[in-house]
Amino acid sequence: MTSPPATARRRGDGIGDSVALTLTSAFNSVAGLLGVVIAAWVMPQAEVGRATEFVSAMQLIGGAAQLNLGIGIMRWLPGAGRKSVRLVFGTLLLVMPLSGLAGLVYGLVVPRVAEVAAGDRPFAWGLALLVLACAGWGVFVVHDYVLVATGRPWLAVWRGGTFALTRVVLLGVLGAAFAAEGMVLSWAIPVVLWTAAGTVLLWVVVRRFAAADTDRTGDLPSRRTMVAFLAPTAIAQFGAVLLYNQIPLLANFRMGNAIGAVFFVAWQATVVVDTAAVFFTNSLAVATAREPHRAAELARLTRRRMLLVFVPLLALGALLGGPVLGVLGAGYAVGAPIVAALMVGVLFRLVVVFELARRQADGDGTGFARLALLNCGLVVLFAWLVPLPVPGTVHPALVMLPFVIGYVLVQAGFAVYLLLRDRRIGRRPVS
Template sequence: MAPPPPAVERRGGGGLGDSLALTLTSAFNSVAGLIGFVIAAWLMPQDEVGRATEFVSAMQLIGGAAQLNLGIGLMRWLPGAGRRSVRLVFGSLLLIMPLSGLVGLCYGLIVPRVAEIAAGDGPFGWGLLLLVLGCAGWGVFVVHDFVLVAIGRPWLAVWRSGTFAVARIGLLAVLGAGLASQGMVLSWVIPVVVWIAVGTVVLWFVVRRFAAAGPVGTLPSRASMAAFLAPTAVAQFGAVLLYNQIPLLANFRMGNEIGAVFFIAWQATVVVDTAAVFFTNSLAVQTAREPHRAAELARATRRRMLMVFVPLLVLGAALGWPVLRVLGEGYPVGAPVLAALMVGVLFRLVVVFELARRQADGDGFGYARLSLLNSGLVVVFAWLVPLPDPATTHPALVMLPFVVGYVVVQAAFAALVGRRGAR
């Protein structure tokens, strides 16, 4: 693999700089989403919040699955791509975006209630168009961040995500009161479309500059690309299911009012989980730059991850009740649920690191097996476990089976991964 030019490597910061930049981009997106739902809880009836979360979960589910794990693939391949970087980056984007939009169209036709939420009082076709645009944009949104990190511009990704978060929250504050659930839909779709349009232009110039400064470079063969992407794309779909299908199932099975409470508690776990995933994803580009230091880089990443995220979990559990209490009388019942979910995320950190290590080592099948089993068991449990009657049972007890399933699965996998690591 040809080394990246020295100027690019210096600009990227490498190591901890890449990790922090990826973590901050994830944190801006996740925290903005959580703040958005907090604002929505103030502005809208509880059942309207639950309806809006169905659209957001569906959009992120489709856009995340259609990425095909090309974001991590680009982080692995761009350091050695040199002058072929433009072809690699924009070929990937032109694959992801139409695929995301097409899957969004099919999803809206099969599950019309999601498009109806987006349409509000307007025609169904308008809601379907918003779903397609949202899915197509979200499919490449995170990939832009991975590209910027891989070419040595990680802090440009941070600024991009920060401004996106501010715009999204501001739009929700303006539109939420008058348009209810449709206002939340528009607060996501409008910034996604604008930021992707502008970001693609910016990406064209910075990738061309990166390519011009590098050597001729090489690209992996199609066979090696497929060998990495095929299993890891399936595994990424498992993670996307974990983040987005669980709150959808909560709304479908518990109703929109309890589903809104569960969604906000679940979003707190997603904030920490995705930030940890982004933090450890930088191990892929670090290992690609310095493969001879793979073991050392893995140990350093694990240590830093625990130092950063364990205190965040404790803080999240402690702040659950006072934050939920501010939202209204229907939300504090989710405080014990949130605290229990933080325990589950503590176990999942072990799994997240092992996934990043396998991904950085190019162990696509090992990565896929672990990710699918972990995420799939949680989804299956949430889908099939019997629930108490929401009409006659305390909301916390209605949500309890989902929480127990998540914590038990993560604890079991953490024990399994830890035992194998010790061996």
Template sequence: MTKRQPSPGPSAIVRPDHDGRPHPDPRADPPTEVFDPSAAPTVRLPSVVAETVRLPSVVADTVRIPSVARGVTPEEDSGDGGLSDGLALSLSSVLGSLAGFVGWLIAAHILPTAAVGDAQLVASAFILVGGAAQLNLGVAMMRWIPPAGRSTAKLIWSSLLLIMPLSGLVGLLYALFAPRLAMISAGPALPVAAGFLLFAIASAGWGVFPVHDFLLVALGKPWWAVWRNAIFAVVRLALLVFLGGALALGSFGIVLSWIGPVVLWIIVGSLVIFVLARRATERATGGKLPSRSAMIAFLVPTAVGQAGGALLYNQVPILVNLRFGPETGAVFFIAWQAVAVIDLAGMFFMNSLAVTVAREPHRARELAAAARRRLLGIFLPMLAVGAALAYPLLLIFGEDYAEGADVLRLLLLGLAFRLVVAHELGVRQATGAAMSYARLQLSSSILVVVAALVTPVTGAGASALVPVAIGYIAVQVVCAVVVMFTPASRRFDVEVARP
């Protein structure tokens, strides 16, 4: 809006010069300058959205506000450079991991070992299928939703309607190749066909379940994801005690304690996301969806990298169990779970960088540096506390597990170097360096698997696991050194991929 120019006062008398143009009388007081915004130069800062607003400023620059185009009001922006997003994702990950861990501990106390093994087989299988079929669309949504604008709802539902059928189909095929999964899922009363259906439903539900967390963050409600996971954990554990213990349904009860809450949470979560997405779409003006080629270029390599993470978390304890025996493998499994919980929390924390960079791509370098400081500041003290309390923490599970305290301390030391790798993985995802992300994730994961595979078996018990832990440290040190000595121009001067 252009201000009306005030009429000159008596101290601002003008008089014509010889060329006929008015000039101020040098004897008069200088005129009061009045700023005309229409005459000011318009400077467009680099951003990823289409809406422009004029700020009340003496320079009257036109600045692009990301929250307007993504349908989130400025009041909803955290203004903390993504710290809230990262903490929310990390806490959601920790809650899910701890709830799973506590659930298996409860199951071990109320059910026979064979029943726990059957239930764990089904749960591990549908979590594996659902995780692989996500195609890394969770992180992709955090990159693509901020600039989507009026296409926000279309982008979200296109993704969900791809993940859910794909996860269900892969789950069904998986169960056909391993019919024991359907037999366990059917329980003692249902037909095997119902078991196939239940396993496919569980796979489809778990394919979408973690993605809802990322969508809530991208839509400006990061702490809703924390409450969602907390309530889910309480309900699932309560059902586990009731179905597996009180009703004595055995492994079938454990399976139902997973499938029931997952289905319910997907229904309720989808309704919530429907409302949030519609509001974001209605408030937005403009916006842009990524091209199909851009989607494929990001998703294919990062999905492969996500598979590398699954290999790291699941294949290593399996190898140790097979090579060192079930008793020694159980000690390693408990220690490895503690490491996996913290590692996943760190990865989730860095995943939030994708949405902050998408909102403010011109600050990519600054946001990456801030994320590194926060990551180390939060997780290094956590590792120190874990190392100091390793023995009493493992003693909760029994003396046999407490013997692995030194192994846990060594693994936590390796995880300190792993944080450097986790930060770099987050930066590469946020800047769209998909192939580079996949190479780093796969190489770091495969090296750990190789270390667990070639470590000589020198005996039994926790002491035999020390070389495995040292091998893990060696891999993480090598990967961290490679990342730290990569020239900054190659790591941070990557042009942020415009959707």
């Protein structure tokens, strides 16, 4: 009796993959937010702002260098069969050096980021840390997508949970002793170690996945098909990475490290929910790849579950933002209205997040790229160009407010457009 193909072994509506990816994202995002909270207790406010420059730059570079290959793997690995090893490790061998090289260039062009990591040591030490952290972060998230696509989503959850816990513990130890440099090390050390261990784990998991498909050698899309999907979506992913990481960098550069630290904490609350929603809906790609005949049904299920999970989280975030920031002291409490306003923006952005996931699952790379770039690009452009009050002359919340207004207006505009378009073309509502 022959075994069923790898693509047919796991059926259903993708809820397990959604939950696993969401938990993995939540572990990392919540750990990042908790890390900033701990840093605010043990480090001067300006030092927190300096350290977040390194963290944002690392995530910006590593995220951009992924080229959206994580989603590509989720689309192509279920049918890759014995070619799975080549697909996965070819991806890793592309992303890691590309991310490291980009980190090197960024550190040379914006030396203040590497100087944060260097502390009292030579600049070359900080630059080396930036390169290693970027190279590791570039493939760290890709590992999670591979584990989901091979039917091992809960390994990704355990991996993400232990990584997050280690980061928080290291920050508590190193942050008090080394300030901004300690926060950098609390990221760089786990990233390098977990990436190395994760690569070994993938070698075992992917080889077993490939060997299990005994009926066929496996199918991969042509290089032209891959490029047609990846080229626009990789550019669009860069837009999302800019949204998550360039905005807090711009806040530090334009508002100063003290107010920048407050904005980073508020923005992290946004990133926690936003990235969790993205990971939750990204599972639609692998579910659709397994059962393409159920694409419309799976999309409706994903959208309904996304709203049921994340709308209450946004309300909770708006309510708890003030008390949490108040615990950190008066310097951070000024950001409470900023958190509440950002949660309103994320509510509108959920509509955009789902539409992006649907287009990815359908293979509509051009449509995905157009929507993502316009949405994220307008927010970044607004934050770059909008006039700000001079820090120190007005309440700190008023210095941050123009960034927030731009974010909310852009997300609201796109949400209204997408909902009206769905009604016009007769797409079925959430049910």
